[in-house]
Amino acid sequence: MSTATTSDAVIKPDFAAQRKHFIFNEHHDQLRESIGRFVEKELAPHAEEWEETTFPDSVFKRMGELGFLGLSMPEEYGGQGGDYFCNLVLAEEITKSNSGGLAMGIAVHTDMATPPVKLFGSEEQKQRYLVPAIRGEKISCLGITEPDAGSDVAGIRTRAVRDGDEYVINGSKTYITNGHRADFIVLVTKTDPDAGYDGFTLFLVDTDTPGFIREKKLVKLGMHASDTALLAFNDMRVSANAVLGEVGKGFYHIMWELQGERLIGAAGCVAGAQRCFDRTLQYAMERKAFGRSIGHFQVIRHKFAEMATKIESARQMVYTTAWRFNNGEYPVREISMAKLHASRIAVEVADECIQIHGGAGYMKEYGVERVWRDMRLNRIGAGTDEIMLDVIGRSYGL
Ligand SMILES: Cc1cc2nc3c(=O)[nH]c(=O)nc-3n(C[C@H](O)[C@H](O)[C@H](O)COP(=O)(O)OP(=O)(O)OC[C@H]3O[C@@H](n4cnc5c(N)ncnc54)[C@H](O)[C@@H]3O)c2cc1C
Numbered sequence: 247m248s249t250a251t252t253s254d255a256v257i258k259p260d261f262a263a264q265r266k267h268f269i270f271n272e273h274h275d276q277l278r279e280s281i282g283r284f285v286e287k288e289l290a291p292h293a294e295e296w297e298e299t300t301f302p303d304s305v306f307k308r309m310g311e312l313g314f315l316g317l318s319m320p321e322e323y324g325g326q327g328g329d330y331f332c333n334l335v336l337a338e339e340i341t342k343s344n345s346g347g348l349a350m351g352i353a354v355h356t357d358m359a360t361p362p363v364k365l366f367g368s369e370e371q372k373q374r375y376l377v378p379a380i381r382g383e384k385i386s387c388l389g390i391t392e393p394d395a396g397s398d399v400a401g402i403r404t405r406a407v408r409d410g411d412e413y414v415i416n417g418s419k420t421y422i423t424n425g426h427r428a429d430f431i432v433l434v435t436k437t438d439p440d441a442g443y444d445g446f447t448l449f450l451v452d453t454d455t456p457g458f459i460r461e462k463k464l465v466k467l468g469m470h471a472s473d474t475a476l477l478a479f480n481d482m483r484v485s486a487n488a489v490l491g492e493v494g495k496g497f498y499h500i501m502w503e504l505q506g507e508r509l510i511g512a513a514g515c516v517a518g519a520q521r522c523f524d525r526t527l528q529y530a531m532e533r534k535a536f537g538r539s540i541g542h543f544q545v546i547r548h549k550f551a552e553m554a555t556k557i558e559s560a561r562q563m564v565y566t567t568a569w570r571f572n573n574g575e576y577p578v579r580e581i582s583m584a585k586l587h588a589s590r591i592a593v594e595v596a597d598e599c600i601q602i603h604g605g606a607g608y609m610k611e612y613g614v615e616r617v618w619r620d621m622r623l624n625r626i627g628a629g630t631d632e633i634m635l636d637v638i639g640r641s642y643g644l
Contacts, residue, residue: 267561269331269569277332281314281339289343296471297616301348303385303427306355310382315356319364323372324380330572333357334564337510338517344613346620347471349514354423355379357510359386359432362448362503366491371450375430387428389419389477390500396421397633399434400497404479406435406447408486413437415449415457415482421627425475426460428453433479434500437493446496449488457482468619505581507628509568512581512588515624516561519588519595522617523553526599529606540602549598556591563587579641586634589624596621 270278288308292301309315317332319325326332333356340349363376363386378384395401404417415435419425431451438445451458462476491499527550530541540546563584570577596618600607607614625631 267565269565269572270335273328274331274335277317277328278335278339280312281336282342284309284312284314285339285342289340289345289348293344293348293471296345296348298470300473301345301351301471305348305352306382306385308382309352310380315352315382316360316380317356319360319376319380323364323376330568333510334513334568337513341514341517341521344521344616345471346518346617346623347469349518350469350623351424351472353507353510353514354388355386358503358507359388359424361506362432362490362499363450365502366448366499367450368487370487371490375450378429384429385424385427387422387424387431387475388503389422389425389431389433391421392418393420393476397630399500400443400446402434402436402446404433404435405439406437406449408437409483411486412483413449413486413488415451415479415484418461418476418478420476421464422475422477423472425477426463426473431458431477432490432503434496437496441494443497444494446500447493448490448496448499449484450490451482451484451488455482455484467622468616469623502576504628505571505576505578508585508634509564509571509581511624511628512560512564512584513568515588515592515621516557516564518617518621519553519557519560519592522596522599522614523550523557526550526602526614529612530602533604546602549602553595553598556595560584560588560591579638582629582634582637582641585629586631586638589621590631592621592624593618 289305306315313326314336316323316325317328317336318330321327336356337353340352343349360376360379363371367376375384379386390399392402392404394403404415404419406413406415417435429452431453433449433451435447435449436445437447457480459478459480460475461478464474464476466474527541530546531539533540567577567580567584570580596614599614600618603612603614606612
């Protein structure tokens with residue numbers, strides 16, 4: 247009979263071990279390190295200033311030079327040819343900028359406006375828009391929402407009417423991220439109001455086209471480093487070559503786009519929540535009350551336990567769904583679940599982190615209140631909680 251040594255018999259939990267997820271390999275680790283280094287060195291130091299001014303366009307140029315704007319784009323268009331997980335790495339690491347607005351402005355470009363150009367664009371459109379977008383020389387935005395139609399995408403009124411070799415576009419879009427700085431817009435229009443879901447068409451439009459009007463810069467609760475625009479289109483004439491994808495199939499094209507947008511938003515929520523958790527954990531170790539660190543009160547300890555469990559559950563949903571997405575599946579139900587859950591827990595975590603900070607949590611100086619304000623958008627943008635619940639419920643035939 248063998249006698250177990252002390253080290254064999256006393257198996258201890260590995261709380262300090264790095265928990266690497268199976269979707270990431272060494273290449274992703276290296277990418278994570280290089281993006282993280284860049285974000286901490288070149289972006290984070292400006293976070294406060296950019297809350298006042300919005301972040302400068304030069305961030306796109308710099309990220310283009312570093313190859314960060316086309317991580318999963320084909321190499322023939324200047325991309326890095328990586329997998330979808332590279333986009334997750336970017337979404338996670340950019341939270342180190344401490345600027346939700348910056349992260350959103352970049353994500354709109356990399357994961358919302360340019361993927362439809364890659365998937366549906368003609369060769370000419372890819373050369374004209376995708377290549378400079380990946381280089382950071384052209385900035386993009388995405389126009390779905392209108393003053394009278396947000397959740398109800400099918401209710402949009404922006405009309406594109408064919409006139410010879412051109413289309414004439416009239417209408418407006420609101421809450422458009424990057425709308426002021428963008429060089430081009432992926433624009434959702436109605437081309438046939440009587441054709442139901444088959445009456446929508448996407449266009450790729452240069453923002454210097456006559457009739458493209460930047461009406462207003464909108465003032466927001468959070469995400470201050472991003473610019474948000476109200477746009478109008480007044481007899482804006484574009485060539486028929488500006489159609490992106492198929493005429494009449496724009497609704498399906500944009501529903502596809504929204505899945506990537508929701509998943510990357512969910513990844514950002516998890517990473518942002520984790521960051522807020524980490525900073526608050528440090529605070530709870532240092533802050534003393536009644537003769538001990540506040541983190542050692544059972545009430546506070548349990549708050550951390552609840553937050554960690556929420557973050558971990560959302561992370562697993564995001565990673566597993568991303569794995570399915572990367573494998574070519576179209577897991578709309580799971581993406582909706584991940585988006586719903588990650589957005590909710592991020593706001594809950596940010597709220598609890600403010601509570602644990604006490605008065606300091608309410609002060610701008612500590613940055614926690616900003617996380618709450620920035621995160622709050624995620625329960626609304628890219629499809630509200632209620633719409634996610636509806637998509638999930640309907641997926642069961644209800
Ligand atoms: C900062 C910011 C940036 C944004 N960036 C962009 C962008 O770049 N491009 C873009 O196109 N859009 C953008 N949006 C718009 C965003 O996607 C919409 O605000 C969102 O989809 C909700 O639409 P809405 O604001 O019109 O709300 P509404 O659709 O008017 O909804 C109002 C309320 O009614 C609920 N509701 C609506 N329909 C239902 C239903 N069927 N069942 C139950 N409840 C329902 C909603 O959940 C919500 O609570 C941005 C928004 C913000 C705030």
